[in-house]
Amino acid sequence: MQDHRNLTRVMKRILDSLNVPRIRFHDLRHSHASILISEGVDVVRISDQLGHSNPEITLDYYAHLLPNTNDGVADIFHNALQIPSNHPEEEGNKKK
Template identity: 50%
Template sequence: MLGTLVNPRNLVRSFKRILKSAGLPKLRFHDLRHTHATLMLRQGEHPKIVSERLGHSNIRITMDTYSHVLPNMQQEAVERFEKMFLEDEEK
């Protein structure tokens, strides 16, 4: 029925059925949340935005949980800063 609450058990059962019919491996419904956050961070989305989307009370929770997927974060920051600095120097 439209407008009624979704029973979590039914949602999980439907999710498992869809995975099976699509020939995909078993995963938890919650894994979709982790995948979403990981993909956003990898595409360069600001961690604060990801944190807000996940409903974390602060950005530290997000970074503690997901920073391992961004091992090159420091190096990339240095490269962006260097590029900006060199572009300003050329002007």
């Protein structure tokens, strides 16, 4: 089994050589999940990728990053309930 400290040392060397701020390895994991969410990847797939036992764990950490999907829901529902006009007499009244 690989010693996690070796990974940390290598990562620090790489970051220093690139002259970028040091971040923890776990921060890369968080960034990975955040980017996938922002790109619209399904939370179930992200959860699987992160190794979470179920998507609820993923949602507990990342739900705040999900786009507000409630925007326009009422309009979508309203439009779905509209009855299309198929009556010729109504079409004639619209032209007058």
